[in-house]
Amino acid sequence: MTTTDSHNGRRLTARGAKTRAKIVAGAADLMFIQGVGGTTLDDVIAASGVSKSQLYHHFAGKDALVRAVIDHVGEFVIGRERDALGHVSTIAGLRRWRDALVQNNALRHGAYGCSLGALASEVSDNDDLARQTLSQLFGEWQGLLAGVLHRLQDSGALSPEAPIDQLATGLLGALQGGYMLAQTARDVTPMATSIDMALTHIESLSAH
Structure with missing residues (x-):
């Protein structure tokens, strides 16, 4: 075979x-x-x-290996996020997603950050092919978050006027920024705070 x-x-x-x-x-x-x-x-x-x-x-050479590593890490991260977010349709479900990521990162006291984000920060300015792949992976991750927000909207839990794509971008940005702050602080508190701020904003756009 x-x-x-x-x-x-x-x-x-x-x-x-x-x-x-x-x-x-x-x-x-x-x-x-x-x-x-x-x-x-x-x-x-x-x-x-x-x-x-x-x-x-x-x-x-090394560039080719790094691109393969990005594919490997991307498959793992997006697979994990697809499993975690695929059926989430409530704010409580999003908070459970947040809890799992924060708790997992707490096991190493925030060290090393997000495996996908770390690759992005190192290679995006030096390898355009790698950057394009990373952009697609982050786009897929954002799409998973947007899917959750669309389900919240469909259920009436989120205002019909809520800007789904922008909210998904903001939530992913809060997550990635939180990873970086936790990495430098060796403490997951800033990560938890960053995501909580984004989720609180989303919750404030409730249709009720």
């Missing part, structure tokens, strides 16, 4: 796909902790237990 590498179109055997996935997962873990700039290809080779020739068989 073969699969196709989405970046270079090369067909991969099951063994090749497994090796590639091991490299990407190892690189993603390192880049989350050490940052993209602080992670070398030698680090990735050591962490993933592959040879240099295996790494270069799958990736022409």
Whole structure:
């Protein structure tokens, strides 16, 4: 059985796909902790237990590997958010979503921030292809939040005049800014406060 590498179109055997996935997962873990700039290809080779020739068989260089990491992290984050937000249709449900994100970030005292946001801050100004992928991923995340707000509107819990897209952008911005503030403070309180402010504003636009 073969699969196709989405970046270079090369067909991969099951063994090749497994090796590639091991490299990407190892690189993603390192880049989350050490940052993209602080992670070398030698680090990735050591962490993933592959040879240099295996790494270069799958990736022409670091830029190609970083793009694969963005795909990998994006798939995880958007999958998680799709599961978390897909059926939310109440403000209480949004607050439970907020609680889960804050509590998860509290386990590491805010360190490292959002895995997708951290990648965006490091690569967006240096790699336009990576920036476009990240923009699409954040657009999908915003769309999930907008979906929740549309359901609130449909149920009558949110005013028909509420600007859904702008509110979704503001909520995502509050979340990402909250991650950054928590990262520098090593305390999730600013993250919780940022999201709460956005949710309180949304709740203030209740149709009742």
